[in-house]
Amino acid sequence: MKKLLTLLVALCVVSFMKPVQACTNFLITPGASVDGSSMISYAADSHVLYGELYHYPAADYPEGSMRQIVEWDTGRYVGQIPEVAHTYNVVGNMNEWQLAISETTYGGLEGLENPEGLIDYGSLIYITLQRSKTAREAIKTMAELVANYGYISSGESFSIADPNEVWIMEMIGKGQEKGAVWVALRIPDGYVSGHANQARITTFPLANKKNKNSITSKNLDKLLKNPNIDCVYAEDVISFAKKNNLYAGPDGQFSFSDVYAPVDFSGARACEIRVWAMFNQVVDGMDQYWDYATGRNINRVKPYVKGEPQTPENFPTNRMPLWVKPNEKVSVLDMMAFMRDHLEGTELDMSQDVGAGPFHCPYRSRPMGWEIDGVEYVHERATATQQTGFSFVAQCRPNTINNIGGIIWFGVDDAASTVYCPMYTCMTEIPLCFREGNGGIMEYSETAAFWIFNQVTNWAYTKYEYIHPEIAEKQAAYEQGWVEGVAKVDERAAELYQEDPAKAVDYLTRFSSKEAEKLTADWREFYKYLFVKYMDFNIKEAQPTPKSYKYYAPKVQQPKYSEEYYRAIIEETGDKLKVY
Numbered sequence: 256m257k258k259l260l261t262l263l264v265a266l267c268v269v270s271f272m273k274p275v276q277a278c279t280n281f282l283i284t285p286g287a288s289v290d291g292s293s294m295i296s297y298a299a300d301s302h303v304l305y306g307e308l309y310h311y312p313a314a315d316y317p318e319g320s321m322r323q324i325v326e327w328d329t330g331r332y333v334g335q336i337p338e339v340a341h342t343y344n345v346v347g348n349m350n351e352w353q354l355a356i357s358e359t360t361y362g363g364l365e366g367l368e369n370p371e372g373l374i375d376y377g378s379l380i381y382i383t384l385q386r387s388k389t390a391r392e393a394i395k396t397m398a399e400l401v402a403n404y405g406y407i408s409s410g411e412s413f414s415i416a417d418p419n420e421v422w423i424m425e426m427i428g429k430g431q432e433k434g435a436v437w438v439a440l441r442i443p444d445g446y447v448s449g450h451a452n453q454a455r456i457t458t459f460p461l462a463n464k465k466n467k468n469s470i471t472s473k474n475l476d477k478l479l480k481n482p483n484i485d486c487v488y489a490e491d492v493i494s495f496a497k498k499n500n501l502y503a504g505p506d507g508q509f510s511f512s513d514v515y516a517p518v519d520f521s522g523a524r525a526c527e528i529r530v531w532a533m534f535n536q537v538v539d540g541m542d543q544y545w546d547y548a549t550g551r552n553i554n555r556v557k558p559y560v561k562g563e564p565q566t567p568e569n570f571p572t573n574r575m576p577l578w579v580k581p582n583e584k585v586s587v588l589d590m591m592a593f594m595r596d597h598l599e600g601t602e603l604d605m606s607q608d609v610g611a612g613p614f615h616c617p618y619r620s621r622p623m624g625w626e627i628d629g630v631e632y633v634h635e636r637a638t639a640t641q642q643t644g645f646s647f648v649a650q651c652r653p654n655t656i657n658n659i660g661g662i663i664w665f666g667v668d669d670a671a672s673t674v675y676c677p678m679y680t681c682m683t684e685i686p687l688c689f690r691e692g693n694g695g696i697m698e699y700s701e702t703a704a705f706w707i708f709n710q711v712t713n714w715a716y717t718k719y720e721y722i723h724p725e726i727a728e729k730q731a732a733y734e735q736g737w738v739e740g741v742a743k744v745d746e747r748a749a750e751l752y753q754e755d756p757a758k759a760v761d762y763l764t765r766f767s768s769k770e771a772e773k774l775t776a777d778w779r780e781f782y783k784y785l786f787v788k789y790m791d792f793n794i795k796e797a798q799p800t801p802k803s804y805k806y807y808a809p810k811v812q813q814p815k816y817s818e819e820y821y822r823a824i825i826e827e828t829g830d831k832l833k834v835y
Contacts, residue, residue: 277300277301277359277360277452277636278297278298278299278300278357278358278359278360278451278452279296279297279298279300279359279449279451279452279529279594279638280295280296280297280357280358280359280412280414280449280450280451281294281295281296281447281448281449281533281590281593281594282294282295282414282416282421282423282442282447282448282449283295283421283447283585283590284420284421284442284443284444284445284446284447285418285419285420285421285444285653286444286445286446287444287445287446287447287580287581287584287585288584288585288586288587289584289585289586289587290586290587290652290654291652291653291654292418292587292650292651292652292653293355293416293417293418293419293420293421293650293651293653294416294585294587294590294648294649294650294651295355295357295414295415295416295421295648295649296357296590296593296594296646296647296648296649297348297357297358297414297646297647297649298594298638298639298640298643298646298670299643299644299645299646300640300642300643300644301642301643301644302621302642303696304642304643304644304645304696305644305694305695305696305705306643306644306645306667306668306689306704306705306708307645307667307689307690307691307692307693307703307705308346308347308645308665308678308685308686308689308690308691309345309346309347309348309381309691310345310346310347310684310685310690310691311342311344311345311381311384311385312344312683313341313342313343313344313351314341314342315340315341316338316339316340316341316342318340319337320337320338321335321336321337321338322335322336322337322338322382323335324336324373324374324375324378324404325378326375326377326378326407327375327376327377327378327381328375328377333373333375333378333407334373334404336373336374336400336403336404339386342385342386343384343385343386343387343388344680344681344682344683345381345384345385345680346663346678346679346680346681346682346685347647347649347663347665347678347680348380348384348647348649348663349384349649349651349661349663349680350384350385350387350388350661350680351658351659351661351680351681352387352388352389352417352657352658352661353417353418353651353652353657353658353660353661353680354384354387354388354389354390354392354393354415354416354417354651355414355415355416355417355649355651355661355663356380356383356384356393356413356414356415356416357380357413357414357647357649358376358380358411358412358413358414359411359412359450359451359452360376360408360409360410360411360412360452361409361410361411361412361425361450361452361453361454361516361522361526362409362410362452362516363409363410363427363454363515363516364410364427364501364515364516366430367409367410367427367428367429367430367515368407368408368409368428368430369405369406369407369428369429369430369431369432369433370407371405371407371431371433372401372404372405372406372407372408372428372433373404373405373407374400374401374404374405374406374407375406375407375408376408376411376426379397379400379401379406379408380413382396382400383396383397383400388417389417389419390415390416390417390419390420390421390422391478391479391484392479393415394415394422394424394439394478394487395475395476395478395479397413397424397426398437398472398475398487398489399475401426401434401435401437402433402434402435402472405433405434406426406428406429406434406435407428408428409427409428410425410426410427410428410454410515410516411425411426411427412424412425412450412454412455413425413426414450415439416649416651417651418651418652418653418657418660419653420441420442420444421441421442421448422439422440422441422442423439423440423442423448423450423455423456423577424437424438424439424440425437425438425439425454425455425456425511425512427454427515427516429495430499432495434489435489436489436491436492436495436496436515437488437489437492438456438459438486438487438488438489438492438511439486439487439488440456440459440485440486440577441484441485441486442578443485443578445580446578446579446580446581447533447534447537447578447579447580447581447585448577448578448579449529449530449533449534450530451526451527451529451530451638452522452525452526453512453516453518453522453523453526453527454511454512454515454516455512455527455530455577456510456511456512456577457510457511457512457513457570457574457577458507458508458509458510459486459488459511460486461506461507462474462486462488466486467483468483468484468485468486469484469485469486469487469488470484470486470487471487471488471489471490472487472488472489472490473490475487492509492511493506493509496509496514496515500564501514501515501564501565502514502564502565502566503564503565503566504565504566504567505567508567510567510570513565513569513570513571514565517559517565517569518553518571518574519550519553519559520550520553521550522550523547523548523549523550523553524548524549524550524633524635524636525623525633525636526636527547527548527575528548528549528598528603528635528636528637529596529636529637529638530548530575531544531545531548531575532593532596532598532601532637532638533593533596533638534575534579536592536593536596537579537581537582537583537585538579538580538581538582539582541575543573544573544574544575546573547571547573547574547575548575549603552573553571553573554571554572554573555568555569555570555571555572556568556569556572557569586738587648587650587664587738588734588735588738590648591648591664591675591734593638594638594639594646594648594670595638595639595670595671596637596638596639597617597637597638597639597671598635598637603635603637604617605617605618605619605634605635605637606719606720609819609820609823610634611719612719612820613816613817613820614717614718614719614720614721614814614816614817615719615720615817616716616719617637617639617671617719618640618641618716619634619635621634621642623636638670639669639670639671640669640670641669641712641716643668643669643670643673644667644668644705645665645666645667645668645705646665646666646670646673646675647663647664647665647666647675648663648664648675649661649662649663649664650662650663650664655745655749656748656749656752656759658681658756659679659681659748659749659752659756659759659760659763660745661679661680661681662677662678662679662680662741663677663678663680664676664677664678664734665678665689666708667689667704667705667708668705668708668709668712669708669712671723672708672711672712672715672723672726672730673708673712673730674708674729674730674733674734674774674778675734676733676737676767676770676771676774677737677741677767677770678767678771679763679764679766679767681759681760681763681764682760682763682764682767682768683760683761683764684764684768685768686767686768686771686772687702687772688702688703688704688707688771688772688774688775689704689771694706702775704771704774704775704778707775707778707779707782708778710782711726711778711781711782711785712726714782714785714786714789715785717789718789718792718794718814721789721794721814722785722789725785729777729781733774737770744763744766747762748762748763792813792814793811793812793813794811794812794813794814795809795810795811795812796809796810796811796812797809797810798810
């Protein structure tokens, strides 16, 4: 449990600008989606992360230009690297060519961060998005960046998608050595995957005469030339582990995650459980992994001993698969629903115990772990959490004009209470409500969606079972309407594109901005309505004013606590409150 507490503190460390994040990603291949889209999701979870939509405009640079590298988590200037001649337009975590990249931090073994490196995980994502058109180009770019300039961050899992395929890539530094070790696997078409702050790639097919679809970093160019390549890894990913006494088994049984980030109670209960929750919604048979996902029983032939070299006998035998084939194809609305999970329907549903309060709020104050009478306990870490800065579903759509077809469904604050608004990733200007610099985590702004959504969400926490259904109803109306309506937007954009691509981009920019600002204005009024209705522990409902009346009082409901909560009060107070 001490490790759990240490991990949770580490994931919330604050530096000068942005925090290290604890996040969740789900990955959907084209063959597993309803409309043939590739999709990845991301929740940027941190208690001090501000929700805004990043924008890196396309640009041209003269020969000899240098790019300053500023560490994404801290705002610390690290150094500079040569700039490329042309960079692509990036909106959030997706570029104009429908390449999308997201991440979750797993940390991994201590001592593998390199303070002399230049490239942190955030810079790696956003530089790559500006320089790559496809998932394969992105993997090559990421591998070359860390090899050439060094990797400064801890262990990261990356989701990488374009309209045709989806990859998962896991990376960790090499300590005092320059570069990083990593593995990237293409998710088989028709399958879905996920990761959530625990490394998940285990064994992988080694490059040899038998496995012609696997290559090492020595042959990165083949990744772009051969569409059958579905596994690529750093050439020293195994030899580095052996050289540093991290692994002592056969090469063919090497497991990336089990060597560089061994799963423990915290890795399962606070991280893998989120992947389990998504898998459990799309495929049968996940009950068999419940003991593993809850951290109650991580089976090993031999126990893991920190500091000793790992062998296959130390690897868990009951881990969840890296990907599963869903029973039914997944829609973009399904993806939004996955991001809103609170472990409903399981014994760990946080809305069903006394910690939820009288109105079944599925959130808990931090820290997650605590100790009573010498016994250690932990709150659950579900997918949806209160400390989210922003989240999104990136939809890479193959049946559109590629450089105007990408949509990042973007929302700020708690994923369970946000509304995912369609932002076309060709847009050249970010709407004011999502714009960087419009407010900050300690700077309230009347025009920032982040603060307006936080007003609604935090008010809902006070009487969750009554207020949240009203939020969910408005969510559904907006999101369903947009999902159905973008076809007409696409059609008009395609017409304009034939006239002039710039006209299509301008049209989609204006559409995205208009919808975001309309949503934000509506949510501002929504908060006023909810505040009036639910203040003072009451629920008020306006009544028609009869003729001859200037004023007629609203109907007032005073909701009781749940029976379970009343019983908890009685257990605490005994006869003190009893009526005689």
